[in-house]
Amino acid sequence: MIELKSYLQNTWISGKGKAATLVNPSTEEAVATVSTEGLDFKGALAYARETGGKNLRKMNFKERGEMVKAMSQAIHAHRDELIKLAIMNGGNTRSDAKFDIDGASGTLAAYAELAATLGDKSHLVDEAGIQLGRSARLFGVHIWVPREGVAVHVNAFNFPAWGLAEKAAVALLAGVPVVTKPATSTGVVAHRIVEILVEGKMLPEGALSFVAGSAGDLLDHVGGQDMLAFTGAGSTGAMLRGGKSAREHSIRVNVEADSLNAAVLGPDADEDGELTNLFIGDVVRDMTQKTGQKCTAIRRIYVPKEKVEAVIEKLKERLSDVKVGDPSHESVTMGPVATKQQLDDVRAGIGKLAACSKIVHGGVDPIEPLGGTKGKGFFVAPTLLHCAAPSPSDAVHNHEVFGPVATIMPYDGSAKDAARLVASGGGGLVSSIYADDKSFVKEAVLAIAPFHGRVTIGSTKIVGQSVPPGTVLPQLVHGGPGRAGSGEELGGKRGLAFYMQRTAIQGDRALIESFL
């Protein structure tokens, strides 16, 4: 049994009082304990802001990029160890664990590459400056400088490695210290990553702090230069956004929350063609990868109505091949969900969806896990529902079931009808269109764009080289409007904006240009 400590003010420290227990979700065996009771979060934030912030602001982009690169390499060097921990504490298959851990090192590496293009300055210039008056002398330009606060990162249970690393990469490159808190239930991987980074001394003092367990009064001590980035349930996001400190000090808050991501099969896709195959493969991957516990997973499947039956059959066939069980066994292709609470929520969620749909594969019944013990572990079958007459007010357009669950629905084959149904999800992280027909793609993409942070297009010409919609790329923004929390992360350089202040500088051109 591991005791996960917090890393605050340059010191590993345990909380007092009753610890929470982390389990292996396949076996329900206890694997670690955490407590943050009595920890001085106010002091920890002040230390990060003062010591960490000063240390990072002394470095330029190039130096910070080297730091981020070293972090990437350190995580990669411990890949096998981290995979084992993810299988044990996260219920990940080996493939799921790689997706998380390689995502972490890959995002850090991508930001290291970006840093190399930003040079040896510590501020950025935002586009060319402009003449403000009649003479060329009066000049205005916008610069980006690191905010002098701390970035508080509150991550979700599904990506303990990637969640930590993708947020930290951006903040640290911007020159802002990080206090990161993984979800308690799956915190083992994140804890080990921070241990690795601390042991390797690859960050300056105060640049990275770690909270193992409950956030306690952490958020009561954020101030006007601080930033809060949260990934998780929409209800928690709303609560954090409305917190007293967040409101009263106008804290920047970024939320990635619920998202009813959709996939649309275009009317031009041949039933047995490559495009339909790509579509089927992406849907099944999204339903089962990480046991469907991805904020970007496809939850809604729209198919021209005359093809619904055929697509259901194809999906059922593929879902029947999924081997659910303890992922420490090699033949298992889908593990349990992460916690008992998740299992209860998924089962309740399937019940909600079933009010407007019927279950065509899987369902809520307990299943016997491969390589596991009957009655133990948080297992659920991959579950496909069919909603024959979807309406925007149905649960399928309003309730996210965070597990291996999706609903297939008909549309009339027009881009307009597809867009209307997709948009009724109320704002999402990503949706996808599978079609080759240019006018269908154009109309559908532009109509759903206002409701999404990202739209992917699957087409015959990129079969074999496409990146599935559920994979977040560091070069593209991640986040979406409305239900998805109205946030933006990543997107290459765009991601830095959240951690920096854009300031207009106005005055004599020569004087300003002397220090840009």
Added chain:
Amino acid sequence: MIELKSYLQNTWISGKGKAATLVNPSTEEAVATVSTEGLDFKGALAYARETGGKNLRKMNFKERGEMVKAMSQAIHAHRDELIKLAIMNGGNTRSDAKFDIDGASGTLAAYAELAATLGDKSHLVDEAGIQLGRSARLFGVHIWVPREGVAVHVNAFNFPAWGLAEKAAVALLAGVPVVTKPATSTGVVAHRIVEILVEGKMLPEGALSFVAGSAGDLLDHVGGQDMLAFTGAGSTGAMLRGGKSAREHSIRVNVEADSLNAAVLGPDADEDGELTNLFIGDVVRDMTQKTGQKCTAIRRIYVPKEKVEAVIEKLKERLSDVKVGDPSHESVTMGPVATKQQLDDVRAGIGKLAACSKIVHGGVDPIEPLGGTKGKGFFVAPTLLHCAAPSPSDAVHNHEVFGPVATIMPYDGSAKDAARLVASGGGGLVSSIYADDKSFVKEAVLAIAPFHGRVTIGSTKIVGQSVPPGTVLPQLVHGGPGRAGSGEELGGKRGLAFYMQRTAIQGDRALIESFL
């Protein structure tokens, strides 16, 4: 007595019940009534979203730019009439009124000019797209599309014309319909502007709605594609940001709030030189223009300690020339504050500041207004305080007095000390540095930049052509972190971002480029 109606769902409409009364702040005579009781704000928002949004999205940037230009011209054509209303209901001098009204037409004109550069598309491409995989075919690009919601604009009492126009210019150009609500107390000018625009039929149906009076339940009906932009007191901003709908639907909220803007005189400024003159002129203008009721007005004046006495004398001399009274009289150079509440707040605020400062000019005593009636009107003397030993915890660094009031303080002559004091204001819209010394300017500007949306530099070479810090320019961002509300408005094209969704599009390069 005018009855100000609201303009909702393409109709001028009055509220029921007891009306609020608007007065002339110089005479306290009633000039107008308003009521929004019983108005259907839910229906009004839905109409704006559906009819207004659709109509605007049918137009491209060029067409929207022509619309915005026509709005600018219409306001300009009614300039004299609007100036009279501003004098009557706002307590503006003629010069104050022009600042507001020409600011309105000027900002609309600037956005019309910007539109001409955006072409005949209705979406924008965000920088060059990038290759995502090993082959050039897999491609990602970000586009900006209009959000399909409504922009709710809640403006402050001090700029009824500019506040309406600068927010509307950006939203309308982005393709988003506006529901605009001026502060009730000074709503006459905004009401007349909307009348002019409606009479001139220069906007499509549903593109602009107007709320005369209380916002009632307006904000209970905002949704996930809507935006709320507020200018006013920080406490109200915090309340709006934390509203149930705002939190639960992740509404985009932009707040411009309190700001303790500072002006720093550099150690190299000759006491009787041009630079010191520029500084004195800007400080006095900011203290008295619009009776100090500008969110960008200089509230804190930092001067090298050995020059404090001399600067106080210069400021006193200039402030003695200010003629306070009813601005309908030509010789008056400063009018009353806008309301009885403002007068009470300004007097109480001077009291707060006096806890750490002494009054060296003006003060809280009633004054006899030029051309007015003794005992009538909301008049206050321009008031200068001197805080001899400023500390970050003093009221002068924490409490905004929204009137013709500023506090002069010493610093040790170093950029570091100046920046420390300026930053202790907790985040502001704009601060200014008056110096020619390059290294002082560089150090001071970069050190205060994280705490501001804009920094202006006054230097000898731009005397005579500089734009004072209190003037907001449409090309530069307006907004600031922390106490200032953490918002961003204007800034040319940058301002459009608030009203648009940035969406990553990922897929086959040729397919995507066919519709960009």
